[in-house]
Amino acid sequence: MMRGAYNTRQKRELLSFLKERSMQHFSVDEVVFELQDRGERIGRSTVYRYLELLAEQGVVRKYQGVQGITQYQHVEDASGCDDHFHMMCSRCGNLLHVDCGLMRVMSEHLMKEHGFRLDPRDTILVGVCEKCRAEGGEAVEHGADCHEGCHHCV
Amino acid sequence: MMRGAYNTRQKRELLSFLKERSMQHFSVDEVVFELQDRGERIGRSTVYRYLELLAEQGVVRKYQGVQGITQYQHVEDASGCDDHFHMMCSRCGNLLHVDCGLMRVMSEHLMKEHGFRLDPRDTILVGVCEKCRAEGGEAVEHGADCHEGCHHCV
DNA sequence: TTGCGTGCAAAGGTTTTGCATGGCA
DNA sequence: TGCCATGCAAAACCTTTGCACGCAA
Numbered sequence: 001m002m003r004g005a006y007n008t009r010q011k012r013e014l015l016s017f018l019k020e021r022s023m024q025h026f027s028v029d030e031v032v033f034e035l036q037d038r039g040e041r042i043g044r045s046t047v048y049r050y051l052e053l054l055a056e057q058g059v060v061r062k063y064q065g066v067q068g069i070t071q072y073q074h075v076e077d078a079s080g081c082d083d084h085f086h087m088m089c090s091r092c093g094n095l096l097h098v099d100c101g102l103m104r105v106m107s108e109h110l111m112k113e114h115g116f117r118l119d120p121r122d123t124i125l126v127g128v129c130e131k132c133r134a135e136g137g138e139a140v141e142h143g144a145d146c147h148e149g150c151h152h153c154v
Numbered sequence: 155m156m157r158g159a160y161n162t163r164q165k166r167e168l169l170s171f172l173k174e175r176s177m178q179h180f181s182v183d184e185v186v187f188e189l190q191d192r193g194e195r196i197g198r199s200t201v202y203r204y205l206e207l208l209a210e211q212g213v214v215r216k217y218q219g220v221q222g223i224t225q226y227q228h229v230e231d232a233s234g235c236d237d238h239f240h241m242m243c244s245r246c247g248n249l250l251h252v253d254c255g256l257m258r259v260m261s262e263h264l265m266k267e268h269g270f271r272l273d274p275r276d277t278i279l280v281g282v283c284e285k286c287r288a289e290g291g292e293a294v295e296h297g298a299d300c301h302e303g304c305h306h307c308v
Numbered sequence: 309t310t311g312c313g314t315g316c317a318a319a320g321g322t323t324t325t326g327c328a329t330g331g332c333a
Numbered sequence: 334t335g336c337c338a339t340g341c342a343a344a345a346c347c348t349t350t351g352c353a354c355g356c357a358a
Contacts, residue, residue, distance in 0.1 A: 006332050006337055028322085043340040048323065068222040068347080069322075087270050096270070102263050109256050115284030116241050116250070122280035130269030160312055160357050182347085197315040202348065222322080223347075314355070324345070331338080
């Protein structure tokens with residue numbers, strides 16, 4: 001047989017967790033503790049192993065977050081986040097989606113002119129988000145909260 | 155006094171290593187082993203501590219590489235890589251510099267329209283470089299090797 | 309002489325792995 | 334019943350920290 005053949009309780013609980021957290025980002029610890037709070041018990045190794053399998057299958061995305069903690073994201077369908085990019089705020093750690101035409105322009109440019117095939121799934125733009133800039137006393141010109149689903153974009 | 159006040163042998167050897175590796179990227183292990191090969195002895199903790207100090211001073215850049223290994227880059231002068239971006243090839247691991255007008259356009263766009271201040275120093279664009287694409291049998295349209303200092307860019 | 313810098317070892321944290329047991333099919 | 338999945342503990346890693354000693358100023 002092959003890996004992932006059995007339908008176990010742990011697998012169902014983890015998938016249920018993922019369903020609720022569609023498109024959201026989380027660490028192994030968050031999974032363990034959240035399921036623990038629900039009274040569901042799941043071993044840490046199981047979470048690691050299953051998320052690894054799901055990452056290979058493309059159900060979740062795996063990437064390095066701040067402080068070397070591996071983060072995972074559940075992608076609704078396989079092509080969910082393939083056409084947009086992610087920005088991570090280096091202060092609050094939040095990860096924002098940028099579905100923006102300019103990103104596609106940049107992708108095409110890097111491919112045509114630099115011979116580089118950019119991978120939106122693995123690339124994370126790092127910077128400081130609007131909220132943290134405001135809290136840090138920075139002048140914030142942009143008014144609307146357009147982080148998820150921006151209408152200002154080309 | 156303050157940290158970094160003394161001029162020690164270890165510090166000189168590490169700085170010498172950095173000088174030879176200007177703009178290049180390396181891990182703590184690479185520093186330790188390379189210096190070891192030269193017959194110079196330096197403690198791992200010392201490398202960690204000194205690189206941390208240099209990162210605070212802006213002499214090196216610190217970022218998370220693949221597999222959670224912290225990578226460092228020596229920046230020639232403090233403002234060396236502040237105005238351009240880096241692309242990392244997920245196959246060969248090479249890190250390329252992209253000094254390109256479109257990147258600045260993108261920065262400004264993210265700031266004005268998304269309220270996000272992109273940090274070129276911490277952002278790494280991930281994808282597959284021209285060489286690896288060619289080796290992988292991919293059609294490569296772009297002929298010239300314009301990775302460092304591209305003339306095709308806006 | 310002062311006190312920062314160094315190196316060793318230990319601790320800290322995350323992730324992986326070995327192995328006996330559990331449970332799905 | 335067969336064998337994958339699980340969980341525990343241990344191991345493997347990278348990184349940080351404590352502490353005594355070394356050494357630059």
